[in-house]
Amino acid sequence: MPFDINRVRAAYPALDEGYTHFDGAGGTQVAASVTEAVAGTMRTAVANLNSAHVPGRRSGDLVAAARQAVADLVGGTPDGVVFGPSATALTYTVARTLSRQWRPGDEVVVSRLDHDSNVRPWVQAAEATGAVVRWAEFDRETGELPTAQYADLVGPRTRLVALTAASNAIGTVPEVDRVAAIAHEAGALVYVDGVHATPHGPTDVAALGADFYVTSAYKWSGPHVAAVVAHPTRWAGLHPAKLLPSPDQPPQRFEFGTPSWPLLAGVRAAVDHLAGLDPAATGDRRTRLRAGLAAARAHEDQLFARLLAGLTALPGITVYGAPRHRCPTVSFRVAGHTPADTAAALGESGICLSSGDYYAYEYFTALGLRNSGGAVRASVYHYNTVEEVDRLLAELDRLTVTGVTDGTGLGREESIR
The missing domain is CATH 3.90.1150.10 (Aspartate Aminotransferase, domain 1)
Incomplete structure (x- = not known):
């Protein structure tokens, strides 16, 4: 059609x-469906998470529905979806948390093709822990990010490889799956910036080989809220600095403060909107x-x-x-x-x-x-x-x-x- x-x-x-x-x-x-969902939530009785009454239970339903929507969008599981105000904020959270396990002489690999939100948090975390930063270079003429260089950049001390799924400057789509395979063979984790890639085609985080995948709803017809997706077992082994009384189970322990219920309603509506772009499509979301x-x-x-x-x-x-x-x-x-x-x-x-x-x-x-x-x-x-x-x-x-x-x-x- x-x-x-x-x-x-x-x-x-x-x-x-x-x-x-x-x-x-x-x-x-x-x-329009997103603005209606946001406004509708603001017109409805919603309270902080609480099982004692209907408004409190509504909040829980909004969070659960938004997690499921993002999981459907990128191919993850809802209990692996962590929300935050922006991709930058979430990447800093993950960088600070992961780097607690780094030691002097450990290595991280970043790319000069990336948005700075997938560069500076890792560079600064490395500086704070004594880890070494290694740089993947792009081809100045073509704008490609050559995969072969990662065989030399990644080694036994590599703890993390960060790269983009699509350049926000010139659109380059690197071979993320092949880079991830190199990283995983060395025992390193892979953090993928999917902010620019997600709006422009189907996403499958498992096929990409992404241990962490970050995306922003305002880049795909939604509100200003972001999510980073990882397998639940990956979150289970990480412990960020947080308030003592706040939830200690993942994914909630990575979400600081009270979320915006209206914006999460908008996230779900945006995913539903994308699911309706082909009116002839059938099946699950x-x-x-x-x-x-x-x-x-x-x-x-x-x-x-x-x-x-x-x-x-x-x-x-x-x-x-x-x-x-x-x-x-x-x-x-x-x-x-x-x-x-x-x-x-x-x-x-x-x-x-x-x-x-x-x-x-x-x-x-x-x-x-x-x-x-x-x-x-x-x-x-x-x-x-x-x-x-x-x-x-x-x-x-x-x-x-x-x-x-x-x-x-x-x-x-x-x-x-």
Whole structure:
């Protein structure tokens, strides 16, 4: 069945404002069913977790339903799902907890392709314990993260390998399963940043070989809450610093303070929304999620191929990276414009995207671009259309003609062709 883009877009009220959104990598718009679930929970009597009365039991039901939803989304088990305010906060929690077992001379492997949230917590934990940080490098031309280097980086003292399932800067999809196999053979754990990968196709944490997999709901049509997923036995052996009276059993012992019941209701609603992207799909929610996300990805790939071909055809535009396998995300620069001015000029036209380093700190530093503004990022999501891609390309074509902007985003005449 063809992807019904009109049906999909109708589920996002924010799109009615008329802006064109190519900033899904920074956060997607929210599905109507999610806002309804959040608001509905706030209108309902809900109390802190308590089995003595109905409002307290409702809270428990909300948490359980959200855990099951995330488990269905990524292929885990509900008692292995830990919630937190952000992927960064959760990664710091895991890093601080795991590093309690590290000793001087132990090693951790991080990647220069990753978002800094999957770099700095591990680097700082290593510094605090005397562990050694080893770096996986990306190919400067292609943006690939070569798998072969991990055979040299991982050894008997390696305690953890952290890498992304998809670059939030240029979309590169590394061979996570093969890297995980190398790490596991040496007895190391694997922490996978799935924040950018999860919205763009079916996920199976077991197939990836991820011991820990982190994802953020606001990147897949949901609210600002995140989850890290691991096998329950993995959590059982870890003991974070926590308040004495707080729950001591996993996954609760990794969740600090009272969770947001409305946001957890939104998580479940967002997963249900994704499960409905292919109306012809049948079966349980996990099956429907795989079908819906596969259909959405096919739609995104068509749009992204059109966008990438258009960008590379425009004079004065430099596209960074050309990985063989990628999510529908690209970073580029327009000659004669700073990335910030390019984004501002497009914003004046109602086209929303990002500029800067988007926390891909090591990537842009390695390319020598960070201090001069990074790049402009366009990220396709399943509610984007062919017409929107063409509109973005047309505006970029106009910018290459009108030339350098003056910081206001309005531009001044200076041909760069």
